[in-house]
Amino acid sequence: MRVVIPYTPDDPKSRLGPPLDPDERAAFAACMLEDVVAAARDAGARPEVLSTGQLEDPPAPVHVDERSLSPAVDATLDPPMAVVMADLALLTPVAVRRALEAPGDVVLAPGRGGGTNALVVRDEAFSVDFHGVSIADHREIAAEAGLEVTEVDSYRLSTDIDEPEDLVEVLLHGGGRAADWLRGAGFRPVATDGRVTVARG
Amino acid sequence: MRVVIPYTPDDPKSRLGPPLDPDERAAFAACMLEDVVAAARDAGARPEVLSTGQLEDPPAPVHVDERSLSPAVDATLDPPMAVVMADLALLTPVAVRRALEAPGDVVLAPGRGGGTNALVVRDEAFSVDFHGVSIADHREIAAEAGLEVTEVDSYRLSTDIDEPEDLVEVLLHGGGRAADWLRGAGFRPVATDGRVTVARG
Numbered sequence: 001m002r003v004v005i006p007y008t009p010d011d012p013k014s015r016l017g018p019p020l021d022p023d024e025r026a027a028f029a030a031c032m033l034e035d036v037v038a039a040a041r042d043a044g045a046r047p048e049v050l051s052t053g054q055l056e057d058p059p060a061p062v063h064v065d066e067r068s069l070s071p072a073v074d075a076t077l078d079p080p081m082a083v084v085m086a087d088l089a090l091l092t093p094v095a096v097r098r099a100l101e102a103p104g105d106v107v108l109a110p111g112r113g114g115g116t117n118a119l120v121v122r123d124e125a126f127s128v129d130f131h132g133v134s135i136a137d138h139r140e141i142a143a144e145a146g147l148e149v150t151e152v153d154s155y156r157l158s159t160d161i162d163e164p165e166d167l168v169e170v171l172l173h174g175g176g177r178a179a180d181w182l183r184g185a186g187f188r189p190v191a192t193d194g195r196v197t198v199a200r201g
Numbered sequence: 202m203r204v205v206i207p208y209t210p211d212d213p214k215s216r217l218g219p220p221l222d223p224d225e226r227a228a229f230a231a232c233m234l235e236d237v238v239a240a241a242r243d244a245g246a247r248p249e250v251l252s253t254g255q256l257e258d259p260p261a262p263v264h265v266d267e268r269s270l271s272p273a274v275d276a277t278l279d280p281p282m283a284v285v286m287a288d289l290a291l292l293t294p295v296a297v298r299r300a301l302e303a304p305g306d307v308v309l310a311p312g313r314g315g316g317t318n319a320l321v322v323r324d325e326a327f328s329v330d331f332h333g334v335s336i337a338d339h340r341e342i343a344a345e346a347g348l349e350v351t352e353v354d355s356y357r358l359s360t361d362i363d364e365p366e367d368l369v370e371v372l373l374h375g376g377g378r379a380a381d382w383l384r385g386a387g388f389r390p391v392a393t394d395g396r397v398t399v400a401r402g
Contacts (some may be wrong), residue, residue, distance in 0.1 A: 095354060110356060112313070113366070114373055114390060114397030132392035135373060153296060155311060158356040162396070165314070172315055172336060189315060191333035195363070196315030 001100055001120075002081040003040040005060070006050045006069055007033055013087070015163050019187075019200060028181055032161060033086045034059045035176035040084060043096035049086075050076055069130045077121060083128070084118040085111070087160045089170045089178040095156040104150035106142045109157035110135045117157050123147050167198045202301055202321075203282040204241040206261070207251045207270055208234055214288070216364050220388075220401060229382055233362060234287045235260045236377035241285060244297035250287075251277055270331045278322060284329070285319045286312070288361045290371045290379040296357040305351030307343045310358035311336045318358050324348050368399045 011022065012029035020028060033049065037059040040047040047060040050072055055062050065072040073083055082100060084091075099109050099118050106126050111117035114133040125145035129137040142149045159169050161178070168189050170179050190199045212223065213230035221229060234250065238260040241248040248261040251273055256263050266273040274284055283301060285292075300310050300319050307327050312318035315334040326346035330338040343350045360370050362379070369390050371380050391400045 092354075098354075110374060112356075112360075112370070112396075114369060114392070133373070133390050133397050136390070153293075153299075153356050154354050155313075155356050155359040156354050158359070159313075168315060169313070172334070173311060189334050189337070191315070195313075196334050 001045050002078070003045045003047045003096070003100075004050050004073065004076050004081065004083045005033065005036055005040070005047055005086050006073060006083070007055075007086045008052045009055055010053055013162070016161075016167075019164055019167075019198075020185075024185065028178060028185075029087070031177040031181045032089045035174075035178050036084060036086050036088055036091050038176065039088075039091040039093050039096050042093035043100060044093075045082065045096065045100060048076075070128050073128045073130070077124075077127065079124055079126075080120070080122045082118065082120045085115075085160055087162065088117055088157060089161045089176070090156040090159050090173045092156055092175070095154050098154060099152050099157060102150045102152050103148075105147035106138070107150045107152060108135060108138055109152040109154060111160050112158050115160065117160055118152070165195070165197060168196050171198065172196075202246050203279070204246045204248045204297075204301075205251050205274065205277050205282065205284045206234065206237055206241070206248055206287050207274060207284070208256075208287045209253045210256055211254055214363070217362075217368075220365055220368075220399075221386075225386065229379060229386075230288070232378040232382045233290045236375075236379050237285060237287050237289055237292055239377065240289075240292040240294050240297050243294035244301060245294075246283065246297065246301060249277075271329050274329045274331070278325075278328070280325055280327075281321070281323045283308075283319065283321045286316075286361055288363065289318055289358060290362045290377065291357040291360050291374045293357060293376075296355050299355060300353045300358060303351045303353050304349075306348035307339070308351045308353060309336060309339055310353040310355060312361050313359050316361065318361055319353070366396070366398060369397050372399065373397075 013025045037047045049062045105123040107120035109118035116134040186201045187198045214226045238248045250263045306324040308321035310319035317335040387402045
């Protein structure tokens, strides 16, 4: 199955700076993209990058569309196909396969904080809306079109890496390039009073 | 299988105040406990509450142990058995069953932020350590005892409700008493610039 992976090469992952400077954010985002592409490929799917700009040395075929996420993804919709976010640094081929093999006209993988981190679309009546509370919007769009929805219960699919507090998830549960990059940059988990966070150096 | 659910009735969920006052936190924590007990029971398991104090009208048999979490849980370990945290407000019988049916001497369900939200223990050589980065500690304890570890990839098991930002997960993905309680108390999801959060009233 085609797996479209949206990506923004211009100033990516701005909420990760600090602790990461702009060059580091670009390098880290590229590692996460490579991990997601590799997980999709190892799951037997055909990854494609949907990018807002040209990429040097892309890990998969690239289609450039400068528009924002929802219209750009909608323009690629050609069921059956999947959309997977580029910042799922914990992704594994097994987790990708759980989404691709789930039944239903539309398969949704919720992201933490109301997001939709992956979806499988098997019916042309569906369209995407990544703005706002996208998991609720996607359920509603599917319901209005009379489509059957399945949700995939996966921690790896639910974990997108947006904010500094997310980096510890990569260190503790990631096994790819992004985790290697973070360790190489000196990050390590530290336990504080409440949740566990990261320290550098 | 026996499922031990640790619970603290005295000033529970302190990080949820504000937005919740102490009485509200106690009521909400009790709803989450009831949801976890119901999910375990509906999964065909035998839930037991391991409480630091007496409970009025408990949803399952109660064993009182005033000690802190790790020694209290260690004292209940009698394999095969499971331990499931009391604040997993998104838990379903299917998610519980995925943990109980996973193979291995030890099954770990990671929680966000380095935690361990559920575990299945099938070998007496294992012991628990919930302090610090517990998922890393549990992997190490199992490795040192030569035990085979399986990890369960579940968003529902990974989501413990500790902080105000976690409440939106309950509203969007919970289907039990805790979600009903939150809605009844006037909470609803709102989309801001970054992640989605909750508003009241």
